[in-house]
Amino acid sequence: MSSLCEHLTKIFETVFEQLELPRANAKINVSKQGQNCQFQCNGAMASAKIARKKPHDVAKDIIDQVKKNTLNKDIFKEISIGGPGFINITLNDSFIENHIKEISNDKKYGIKESGEGQNIVLDYGGPNIAKAMHVGHLRSSIIGDALRRIYKYAGYNTISDIHMGDWGTPMGMILSELELMGFDGEITMDMLAEIYPKAAAACKEDEKRLALAREATRKLQEGDPTYTQTWKKFIDVSIEGIKKNFDALGVHFDEWKGESDAHPYITDMINDLKRRNLAIESDGALIMPVSKEDDKKEIPPLILLKSDGAVLYSTTDMATIIDRIKTYNPSKIIYIVDQRQHLHFEQVFRAVHIAGIAPKDKVDLVFAGFGTMNGSDGKPFKTRAGGVMRLSDLISMAKEKATLRLNEAALAKDMDELERKNVAHKVAIAALKFADLRNDRVTDYIFDIDRMTSFEGKTGPYLLYQAVRIQSLLRKAGIENQIEINSLKIDDIDRDIALLLSEFPDHFNNAINQNSPHILCDYAYRLAQEFSSFYGNCHILSEPDKKIKTSRLALCQQSHKQLCLILELLGIEIPDRM
RNA sequence: GCGCCCUUAGCUCAACUGGAUAGAGCACCUGCCUUCUAAGCAGGGGGUUACAGGUUCGAUUCCUGUAGGGCGUGCCA
Incomplete structure (x- = not known):
């Protein structure tokens, strides 16, 4: 199972090989051209030099070769050359339908369980003992928790560790x-x-x-x-x-360990490093050089013991790796921490490699740094009073706003107090989480309380709203179980959303490969938007043609399932109604 | 000083890792609730992608330089 792009790429790879063109150039992308075509291959232009032909001619060769294969007849509705040598592809509806059916019947929606049998440790949260949690803690925990869910979905055995600051x-x-x-x-x-x-x-x-x-x-x-x-x-x-x-x-941790849990490993680790002359004394402190010759700038040594004999976080981070390898034997450890700690982790990773604590081929140490949350002045976020805003205050503010918004809605009239509270909470958390997750992980972003607690436009509540709306529609249609997806029959009104549904595996893979939940946010939003447009374009329940109605309901159900799945991967809970 | 990162619409952000006419949301303007939830939909205006070069058939994306900003740079985490 795969996405439509992957499927098409395979077909083109075979063709490229037959024409002795580089296989890597065969990649098929979703076209941005809109109505003109659905997919495109840009490899003809890239291969022109090697083929010693004009890009246009290479494209023609490729198209001819694709058409030669009778198996491809049912797949392509049209393949043509555009511009200097773009290959534009439009598929037959029946092929798209079949693909949606395959994805829908796959219990993982076309995601390969690439992580099966592998343990992965995710280090996020990192609250400090005694310090009130502030908005800065949002990023690490929310991104980390989303990644945990994403990796889990890909079949990994995930272990999330909060790694509290309790020893410094x-x-x-x-x-x-x-x-x-x-x-x-x-x-x-x-x-x-x-x-x-x-x-x-x-x-x-x-x-x-x-x-x-x-x-x-x-x-x-x-x-x-x-x-x-x-x-x-x-x-x-x-x-x-x-x-x-x-x-x-709604952020979950499997382990509530802290820096102090590394303590039992420290003495042995230090003695061992000393014995092997990897750790040396300098200015009264015990240090471990980690610089390399080809460094553009000399990387400062890691300090294991301060001159007063106390350890610091370099030491505990190293020892924590010993603990994790011993306890979980992970193939990967991902650190979801502030970008500003980049150098520190570079030092720690080098140190454990040098010491042989974590051999490179055995465990993959990944620094998934995130950008700083800044205030509107471009500097790290502070409240007007000069302090940092407490996380609990931010949550209450969002909840309050959600309650106000809910009370304006007619729907809330027949909700009891408990349900109202529950809905307001879910809406508030969805707003906060999505507002954070939708930003690219690595870049800094501006924290704006109004934007974070807004419920319209590209926001968490918008996604909830669409999911709830589909759910309500399906309820009204009297659908309890899965509709026979074989009834799917695409036409002009629903082709776009069907095509979009087929993209899911691509976006999931991008998100996991780059440790970037924002890719899924973007896709979820586009899906919700496309659905909303479809929903507005045609009235489903009053559709007289029974076949069309069933087909559209099937599409609604698929959209709903996918939207729910992505929201779950992002750690966003959906209310029954809102 | 050195190193890393950033600069895209008035504001906040995308751009499937080098593809065609750079997309969204907010804000602004115009329509749409007597049929499935208007936290919505349809449409409009708004861009020299900081600047100057280079590589390439093709650059927001890669390279060099300039300007502006952020962060880091041995005993905080």
Whole structure:
């Protein structure tokens, strides 16, 4: 099973080989030409030099060769040359129908289970203990969770790990702050929310205060019993708050590990690196050089131990890889983290390669960095008050707006309180998630609260709305089970949406290959739009011709299934009605 | 200083990895709710893809340079 493009590409590859043209040039794309044709092959022009012919003549040879094969007769309605040598392709409706039928009957919609038998670790979320989760945490968790779902769909055994920041200097800041306060009671979340920023600010201002925090960090890492006890307490409190946020977002983690879970591996790892002279002392710190000769700029060494003996995130990230390989034996580890950490991960990846901890041919380490969420001034996002907006505040704001919008709708009149709340929540989360996911992963983007919580146009709620509308239509038609897809008969009104449905495998593959959910967002939006147009163009339920009606309902059902599937892959839940 | 990334419509973003006339949403303008949910549909205006060169049959995409912006650059994460 594959997409129409893949199918056609195979046919053309055979032809290219027969004509001794480069096989790679045979690729078929969906045409952007609109009415003129459906697909196109641009390979004739690219092959012209090798063939020592005019592009136009090469195209003609290709078309003749395709037509020669009688098997292709039923497939192509028209193949012609356009412009300097574009090969324009229009398919017979029956062939498109058959393809839709095949895809629909395939339990994976034409997606190959390429990840079968492979474990993959996804590292995202990365909240810091004691720091309130802010909008910046959205990107990592939402993109990461979408990728988890996408990989899972491709057959991988996915393990998502939240990898909390629970072992660095911020821990020492809190511990030392509690000590200075002489505090010894029950720690609450509200307290933590106050203590950490206070301690962090104090450390920033005062070297001596920072030294205290560092000292506390070191002692914690050495296993000081009092510190460990206190630390465990506020970790638990903090996790509770983190869980609430992720539950609201519908973001799932298989593992709730943190930097501290790498601790048991660190001593052995460091001793081993020292023994093999891979780690050396420099300025009182223990470092590991990772630069290569052909580096454009010398990559600074990785610091394993600070001069005070404490570890930092380079160390824990390395040790975490040891843990992950030992525990899950993954073929791939994907880090969904801020682009700004690029150099850091470059260092860590090099270090584990050099040390033989993660051989390149055994585990693929992937840095899937994402761009920063900026404010309208182009700088990392801050609220008007100067702080960062809390994630929970953002969610409440979106929910409030969704409730208002819902109450305006006549539909809400016969909804009880519970359903209203439920719908508002789903709409709000859909808006937030889609607003984030629709942007290309790597580029920075501007955070705008109004746009993020808007429900019209290219938004999550628009997608929900279309899905809900189809669902309602199917309900009214009295359809409970799958319609016999064999009843599909394409005509001018529904050809476009049928063609679009056939593209799904292509977009899925692009999304997974590039770790880019936004590709699926774009496709889902186009599908929803195409459906909406189809829906507006013809009235389905009142269609007198029974065959046409059944065929269109089948198409509705397929559109619905695909839309639901993609929304699920993006981690967006659909209400029953809205 | 050096390295990485970015610059596309008034604003926010795409462009299937080099293809034909660069697409969407918002905002603006014009229509459409007495038949399936108007959170919708149909249509309109809006572009020297920052600039200058180069490679190519063909460049938003690749290369070089210039300007502007962001980030990173040994003891934060």
